[in-house]
Amino acid sequence: MSNNSNDTIFIGKKPLMTYVTSTIVQLATKPNVIIKARGLTTAIAIDVSQVVIKKTKPAFAIDRVSIGSESLVSSDGKNRDVSTIEISIKRTAA
Amino acid sequence: MSNNSNDTIFIGKKPLMTYVTSTIVQLATKPNVIIKARGLTTAIAIDVSQVVIKKTKPAFAIDRVSIGSESLVSSDGKNRDVSTIEISIKRTAA
Numbered sequence: 052m053s054n055n056s057n058d059t060i061f062i063g064k065k066p067l068m069t070y071v072t073s074t075i076v077q078l079a080t081k082p083n084v085i086i087k088a089r090g091l092t093t094a095i096a097i098d099v100s101q102v103v104i105k106k107t108k109p110a111f112a113i114d115r116v117s118i119g120s121e122s123l124v125s126s127d128g129k130n131r132d133v134s135t136i137e138i139s140i141k142r143t144a145a
Numbered sequence: 146m147s148n149n150s151n152d153t154i155f156i157g158k159k160p161l162m163t164y165v166t167s168t169i170v171q172l173a174t175k176p177n178v179i180i181k182a183r184g185l186t187t188a189i190a191i192d193v194s195q196v197v198i199k200k201t202k203p204a205f206a207i208d209r210v211s212i213g214s215e216s217l218v219s220s221d222g223k224n225r226d227v228s229t230i231e232i233s234i235k236r237t238a239a
Contacts, residue, residue: 093188094186097228117207118195118232120199132195134188134195
């Protein structure tokens, strides 16, 4: 279980390269890593995945991309749907 | 060929619901529609797909999501990579 949580990188408000580095560090020891984001940072998640693939070419590739939405309670007490993305990056057969 | 181009919705700077409506109109007559976006509007593309699925439930579903990057020449003459997303929405078997 504790290993499992390390396979996921949540995208927040740090600089892009922070997440690129974290992802590459995780990939050094794991067969695949999942990049997760929601709301406007979904665009950053895609950027992170592309930079990781480009920097490590041809060692890793996009495995699977899934999108969805989550219902959150915002600060004014209303329910809001936010979009989510999960990008799975895996080691290519080598 | 001319039909083909109508199956694609490019996300730009219009209000979200403009693209939601365009996508639903296309889906009325086509088996699947592809929503394309690049850069920061990739987040909007995900929102559009989620609203379309929710509004038309259970008639349509996400078929396939692919991400990539494109090299553009920016206004200062440099090459810049921008992330892209393509979300394919298809009619569910009914």
